[in-house]
Ligand SMILES: *[C@@H]1O[C@H](CO)[C@@H](O)[C@H](O)[C@H]1NC(C)=O
Ligand SMILES: *[C@@H]1O[C@H](CO)[C@@H](O)[C@H](O)[C@H]1NC(C)=O
C-alpha cells in the first residue's frame with residue numbers, strides 16, 4: 340500500500356510537535372511515521388445488482404480503496420474454476436464488467452478476484468485432485484491453478500471478465516483449503532513475474548493461526564490480510580467489550596509483520612461481531628492503529644454497507660491521522676485520507 344505523500348513542512352512540524360509536546364515521545368513519533376496509512380476494502384459480487392449496486396457505483400462512492408470480486412469458485416477436483424457474480428453478469432463471459440473494472444482502476448481503486456468456496460458441500464470429499472498424499476502432484480496442481488488465474492484474470496487477454504488486468508488475487512473462504520496447497524499457490528503467483536506487482540490478500544477468521552490459511556500466511560507473501568472479526572468466534576467484539584478483539588489483533592499484527600493487517604468488519608448489526616461506528620472509532624481504532632503494520636479496515640459487504648451507510652460514518656477515522664501544525668497555521672489539523680482524492684488538511688474541532 341502506498342503511503343500518501345505529505346507536504347514536508349507538515350511532516351517536519353509533526354515530528355517536532357511530537358518530540359516537544361508529548362511525554363510518550365518515541366511512541367508518538369513512531370506512530371506518526373505511518374501517518375495516513377489506512378485503506379478500506381470491500382467485498383462485492385454475491386448479491387443482486389438491485390441490492391448491492393453496480394461495481395461502478397461502488398467505485399464512484401469515494402468510500403473504498405480496494406474491491407474484492409466474490410467469487411471465483413475453485414473446485415477440489417481440479418476442474419476449471421467458475422466465476423460466480425450473482426446476477427451481475429448474466430451469461431459468461433462477463434465482459435460487460437470490463438469497463439467498470441477499468442473505471443475503478445482509473446480511479447486508483449485496486450480490483451482483486453476473490454477465491455471462494457464450492458457451494459455443494461457434499462461434493463467436497465469426492466475426486467480429490469489436490470491429494471495430500473502426493474506432494475509433487477499437489478504442488479503442480481497449485482501451480483496450475485495459479486497459472487490459470489493469472490492467464491484469465493490478470494493478463495489483459497480475453498477471459499471471463501473481458502480483457503482485464505486485475506491487480507491481484509484474494510483467498511477468502513476455503514474450508515476445503517487443506518486439499519489445496521495455498522502456500523504453493525501464493526509462491527507460484529509471486530514468482531510468476533518480476534515485471535509488475537501482483538497483490539495477494541487473504542481473509543482468515545480472527546482465531547490465530549487460521550486452520551486452513553496458516554501455511555500460506557507464513558510465507559509472508561500476502562500484502563494484505565483482512566482478519567474477520569465476525570461470525571461466532573471467541574475474538575469478536577461482544578457487548579461493548581473490545582478486549583478480546585484487541586488481544587487477537589495484537590497477535591495477528593505481531594505474528595504477521597510482513598503483511599498489512601486490516602480489521603475485517605461487518606457493516607450490519609444483523610451479523611455477529613458488529614461494532615457500532617462510534618464504538619469502532621473510540622474503542623477499537625485508536626489501539627489498532629498503534630500497530631506499525633495497521634492497514635485499515637475491510638467491510639463485509641457492499642450490500643449491507645449501502646443499507647447502513649457504515650463506511651461513510653467511519654472513513655475519516657480509518658487513516659492514522661496524526662495531529663500536526665502546517666504552513667504557519669497554528670490550528671490542529673488531520674491528514675487527508677489516502678485514496679480519497681486530494682482533500683486538503685482539515686481543521687479539526
Ligand atoms: C468437479 O467438481 C465440479 C463441481 O462439483 C463438477 O461440476 C465437475 O464436473 C467436477 N469435475 C470432475 C473432473 O470431476
Ligand atoms: C479483447 O482482446 C481481443 C483479442 O486480444 C480483441 O479481439 C477484443 O476486441 C478485445 N476486447 C475489448 C473489449 O477490448
Ligand SMILES: *[C@@H]1O[C@H](CO)[C@@H](O)[C@H](O)[C@H]1NC(C)=O
Nearest residue numbers: 528529532533535536537538
Ligand atoms: C513477490 O514478493 C516480493 C517480496 O515481497 C515482492 O517484492 C515482489 O514484488 C512480489 N512479486 C509480485 C509479482 O508481486
Ligand SMILES: *[C@@H]1O[C@H](CO)[C@@H](O)[C@H](O)[C@H]1NC(C)=O
Nearest residue numbers: 647648649650651652653654
Ligand atoms: C452517511 O453518513 C455520512 C457521514 O455521517 C453522512 O454525511 C451522510 O448524509 C449519510 N448518508 C445517508 C444516506 O444517510
